[in-house]
Amino acid sequence: MKNSVRKSSKNLRGQLTQFLGFLVLRLSVCFILFILLYFFYDIFINGHQTISWEFLSQPPRKGMTEGGIFPAIFGTFLVTLITTAIAVPLGMAAAIYLNEYARTDRLTRLIRLSIRNLAGVPSVVYGLFGVILFVNLLKLGTSVLSAGLTLALLTLPWTITASEEALKTVPDSYREGALALGATKWQMIRTNVLPYSLPGMLTGAILGLARAAGETAPIMFTGAAFYLPFLPASLRDQFMALPYHLYIMATQHHAIDKARPLAYGTALVLVVFVILFNLTAVILRSRLRGKWKN
Amino acid sequence: MVNTNLKTVGQTKILVENLNLFYGQKQVLENINLSIPENQVTAIIGPSGCGKSSFIRALNRMNDLIPEARIEGKILIDEENIYDRDIDLVALRKKVGMVFQKPNPFPKSIFDNVAYGLKIGSNHNRADLEKIVEKSLRQAAIWEEVKDRLNQNALKLSGGQQQRLCIARALAVEPEIILFDEPCSAIDPIATARVEELIHQLKTEFTVVIVTHNMQQAARISDFTAFLWLGELIEYDRTEKIFTNPANKLTEDYVTGRFG
Numbered sequence: 240m241k242n243s244v245r246k247s248s249k250n251l252r253g254q255l256t257q258f259l260g261f262l263v264l265r266l267s268v269c270f271i272l273f274i275l276l277y278f279f280y281d282i283f284i285n286g287h288q289t290i291s292w293e294f295l296s297q298p299p300r301k302g303m304t305e306g307g308i309f310p311a312i313f314g315t316f317l318v319t320l321i322t323t324a325i326a327v328p329l330g331m332a333a334a335i336y337l338n339e340y341a342r343t344d345r346l347t348r349l350i351r352l353s354i355r356n357l358a359g360v361p362s363v364v365y366g367l368f369g370v371i372l373f374v375n376l377l378k379l380g381t382s383v384l385s386a387g388l389t390l391a392l393l394t395l396p397w398t399i400t401a402s403e404e405a406l407k408t409v410p411d412s413y414r415e416g417a418l419a420l421g422a423t424k425w426q427m428i429r430t431n432v433l434p435y436s437l438p439g440m441l442t443g444a445i446l447g448l449a450r451a452a453g454e455t456a457p458i459m460f461t462g463a464a465f466y467l468p469f470l471p472a473s474l475r476d477q478f479m480a481l482p483y484h485l486y487i488m489a490t491q492h493h494a495i496d497k498a499r500p501l502a503y504g505t506a507l508v509l510v511v512f513v514i515l516f517n518l519t520a521v522i523l524r525s526r527l528r529g530k531w532k533n
Numbered sequence: 534m535v536n537t538n539l540k541t542v543g544q545t546k547i548l549v550e551n552l553n554l555f556y557g558q559k560q561v562l563e564n565i566n567l568s569i570p571e572n573q574v575t576a577i578i579g580p581s582g583c584g585k586s587s588f589i590r591a592l593n594r595m596n597d598l599i600p601e602a603r604i605e606g607k608i609l610i611d612e613e614n615i616y617d618r619d620i621d622l623v624a625l626r627k628k629v630g631m632v633f634q635k636p637n638p639f640p641k642s643i644f645d646n647v648a649y650g651l652k653i654g655s656n657h658n659r660a661d662l663e664k665i666v667e668k669s670l671r672q673a674a675i676w677e678e679v680k681d682r683l684n685q686n687a688l689k690l691s692g693g694q695q696q697r698l699c700i701a702r703a704l705a706v707e708p709e710i711i712l713f714d715e716p717c718s719a720i721d722p723i724a725t726a727r728v729e730e731l732i733h734q735l736k737t738e739f740t741v742v743i744v745t746h747n748m749q750q751a752a753r754i755s756d757f758t759a760f761l762w763l764g765e766l767i768e769y770d771r772t773e774k775i776f777t778n779p780a781n782k783l784t785e786d787y788v789t790g791r792f793g
Contacts, residue, residue, distance in 0.1 A: 342600060412637035415595065416699075420650035420706055421627035430653060431639055 282506050289504030303466060303488065304497040308505050313470055314383065314463070314478035315512065319452045321387025321474070322394060326451075327444045329391070330398025334440070337399070338406040339428055358396035363456035365393045370460045384474040386462030393457055394447040401443015405436040438527035445520035449513045455482040481509040546571040546710060546740040547592065552606035554587055554764075556599065561587045563764045565606070569757070574732060574741040576755035576772065578748060580792070583761040585744040586634075589712050592742065593629040594622060610710070627654070630708035634715040636695035638687035638702075643679050646687045646698055650706035665705055673701035674731050693724020700731065711735060713743040717750065729754050748788055752776050760784045 246254065293307055300306035341347045369389030379385045409432050417427040455463075464477040465487060471478045488502035547569035554562035561584045569575045577585045587596065594615060596602040607614045615625055627650070638646050647666045651657050657665070666683070670676040675697040679690070687698055696716060703711055713732065717725040733754050735741055745751050751758050752772060759769040760783075768775060768784040779785045786792055 410637075412633065412635060413639055415598065415633065416637045416639065416702075417649070417653075418598070419593065419595065419626055419631040419633075420653070420702065421623045422650075422653045423623055426653045430649070435640060 279510070282503060282510055285500070286503035286505075286507030289500045290507060294504055295508070298468065299466065299501075302494070303492065303501070304494055308479075308481070308484060308501075308508065310467055310470055310479040311481045311484040311505065312508065312512075315452055315481045315509075317471065317478060318383055318387045318390060318458065318462070318480060319448060321384065322390040322451050323444075323448055325388060325391035326394040326398050326447065330395050330444065330447075331402050331440055333395075333399045334402030334406060335428065335433075338403050339424070339432070354396045354399055358400065361456075362393060362454050365389055366457040366460045368392070369457060374461055380475060381460075381477055382462045382475045383471050383478040384462070386458040386478070386480075387474075389457045389461045390451040390454060393454065394444075394451045397447035397450070398444045401447065402436070402440040405439025405443065406432065408439060409435045438524045441527070442520045442524045445516055445523070449516035449520075452516065453482050453509060453513055455480075455486050459483050459486075481505060481512065485509060543573075544571040545569070546610065547742070548607075548609040548612075550607040550609065552588075552591065552608065553604070554584070554591060554596070555603045555605075556587075557601040561764050562591070565766050567759060567766060567769055569740065569742060571740050572736055572738075573756040574736050574743060574754055575757045575759065576751035577742065577744045577759050577761060578746070578751045578787075579761035580787070581746065584764040585746075585761055586714055588761065589631075589714050589742060589744045592710070592712055593626050593631055594620075595631065597622070627706050628708055629710045629712060630703035630706065631712045631714065632696070632699050632703055632716050635719050636692055636699050638690070638695045638698050640686060640688055642684045643687050643690070643698060644683040647701050647705050649702060654706065666701075669701040669705040670698075672704050672735075673697045674727060675701060691724070693720040693727065696720055696724065696728060697731065700728070704735075708739065710740045710742065713741065713745075715744050715746060718746070725750075748776075748790075760787060762787070 295307060295312065296309050297307035298310050299308065337347065337351065341350075366389060369385060369392070373379045373385040373388050374381055379388070413431050413435070414427055417431040418424075422430070451457075458480055462477055463480045463483040467477060467479050485502060485505045488498045488505060492498040492502075545568045547567075549565050549567040549569075552562055552565040553560065565588065577588060579585050590596045591604060592608060592610075592615075596604065604616060606616075608616060610625075610629065613620070639649065641649070644666055645652075647669050648657075648662050651662060651665060667676065667680075670679060675694060678694060679685075679698075687695065690698060696719075700711075700716075716732075717728055720728070729750060732741055732743065736756075743751075743755065755772045757770065758772045758775040760767045760775065760779075760781075762783060768779055768781045770780070775784060776788050779788060
């Protein structure tokens with residue numbers, strides 16, 4: 240007997256189920272894309288007229304109804320820089336310890352579980368914690384340093400988790416091979432594990448930082464100012480930041496109609512800032528990855 | 534009774550005494566006693582899961598990497614027990630090199646792969662490095678194939694070339710013993726023949742221990758053969774004796790292919 244392999248009514252049911260299944264998946268993707276694109280569209284349409292060289296390079300004027308947002312751009316840059324300097328090395332070091340050195344016992348599992356849980360703590364809680372620890376206890380005051388440290392805490396769980404995942408992608412055969420040639424554990428990690436996991440580590444770090452750059456709650460108690468006529472001159476000064484500025488322009492301003500276009504302009508700058516961040520991560524990853532993978 | 538006393542064949546390089554190995558509660562090696570002679574090829578054969586790989590990984594303490602592994606007994610290399618407290622693992626692994634089942638070149642250039650063990654060990658100048666890299670690649674019979682592309686990524690080589698590169702990498706640190714853990718199981722027959730020929734030549738300078746599930750391979754390249762079964766050493770003797778006139782019925786059944 241020879242069975243035909245053409246489509247026929249006998250397997251119609253299967254084909255129909257498959258068609259409907261794919262349809263649901265396609266619609267889900269379209270739905271998510273639509274929301275994302277509409278969001279960008281709205282911000283761009285309402286914000287792009289505000290963008291000018293003056294808007295990007297001048298401080299706000301006349302009770303923040305005119306002028307630009309330069310102090311907020313500068314402040315966000317500065318606070319992100321501080322966050323990076325603390326969260327990235329610390330997160331990588333913690334991940335190296337957890338993945339390469341720590342034994343897999345109950346304590347390590349508990350530490351890992353805590354880190355995962357910290358990633359889910361609302362950012363406003365980090366803000367209040369920052370006030371208690373950095374502003375009051377360590378007497379750093381409401382400053383760009385306190386805000387940077389608070390954001391670093393917020394980013395750490397992400398940096399650690401991403402770095403650990405990156406370390407896990409390095410095959411154990413590289414570790415065994417290095418040890419079998421007489422490498423010490425640290426030599427093995429430094430020369431035969433870190434170089435290959437660095438792209439993943441940096442990508443995770445940048446994505447975490449992008450999130451931190453857009454946070455409002457952790458910085459509004461710890462260092463961000465409503466309005467400052469000058470730029471922070473030291474790490475102990477207060478600063479203006481894009482997300483907090485946006486929050487004020489959108490909800491706290493006395494002349495809401497005059498502030499609206501400025502708010503949209505600020506939103507557009509912030510979104511572009513975050514997109515650039517993520518784009519850097521993507522480019523960095525593909526560049527570095529090409530270096531060691533076929 | 535297992536014949537572990539092969540004093541007629543020169544110096545003993547590795548002496549295994551009452552070796553027991555456990556992974557957690559499970560015992561994988563039971564009371565192994567064995568003496569491996571210098572400058573000879575010793576093959577470890579046996580069916581899958583008999584403990585061959587665990588045994589060979591005990592010889593350079595690679596089992597240390599497995600947290601639940603526990604070892605009892607002694608392994609003496611040149612009369613030093615490598616499980617003593619004051620053993621320097623780095624020195625041990627330089628002395629006892631290893632080639633793994635799956636070729637594991639590092640994602641670096643061919644040159645850097647071979648130079649890896651030298652670079653981490655001490656400061657060599659470039660000229661010395663080049664000399665040793667060339668010597669090792671020649672010894673591993675791969676020099677002619679790669680001499681014009683030493684800066685190329687080693688992952689671009691074929692499986693058989695990768696394995697010979699891994700052998701060159703192990704040779705470069707000038708070990709005294711080389712362990713091969715089923716080195717041909719992931720490469721094709723022609724590449725296998727080259728690696729076998731190479732192993733056969735290596736014994737003039739090195740003591741070779743090879744784990745294999747391929748009995749013909751053991752018969753072709755080894756001087757001594759140990760047959761492991763369910764974690765126990767069933768028989769250990771000269772290779773021709775094991776394959777032509779084994780003392781144990783189990784060995785005979787295995788080498789004649791009645792089970793495996």
